[in-house]
Amino acid sequence: MHQACWNFVAECVRGLGPRRRVVEFGSYDVNGSVRRMFGEAEYVGIDTRAGSGVDVVANAAEWMPEALFDTVFCLEAMEHDPTPYRLVENARRVLADDGVFILTAAGRDRKPHSAIDGAHYLRNGEHYANIQRDDLETWLSELFGCRYLVREVAGAVGGLADGGTIGDIQAMAWLGVGRSPTPAEWHHHATVLNSVRYPR
16 A cells, blocks of 8 residues: 555544444455544455455455445455456445545556566456546446545656645545435545545
8 A cells, every 4th residue: 555545544433433233345355444543433445355354255346244334445455356346346335324435546647566576567368458547437336425525636757746646536426325425524525535426
């Protein structure tokens, strides 16, 4: 996980308040984890391989818990999955009524990198496909209605002064079946994301 991802999650969580039950899809720790932000919460890491940061070895697109979660993360993992829509679909499925889904992924300007160790080349058999913003917004709209925020950091290879990494897609989606986000929460998250999507 690069620093921009960490910064984004930290800002989102600051506006959410305490989390109780958190699950991370694609939790294998290649270069850092947000797990330590949630000391008091139950935190479950799901990945297809055993190792650091992984509590359950399973396909996150198919895994079903015994109880729902108030927070689902999918951080820098969607581009490595051949069926990213199914990750978003299952995130929606495992969220509690007022749950929030937070994701970061490699967008159109990010170069391929390995899920094994972050190297800037792929091993034989590794899947990689940049996530397109239009696709992501279609999936979030279908599964979460209008309750989502998205930003894309586009441009040449490199970093940004505000901690963003060129080629990132960063997003939040709120299930909102129970308590909807307050105006202050939406303002906070929209500020973090420079969003183009707001709730009706």
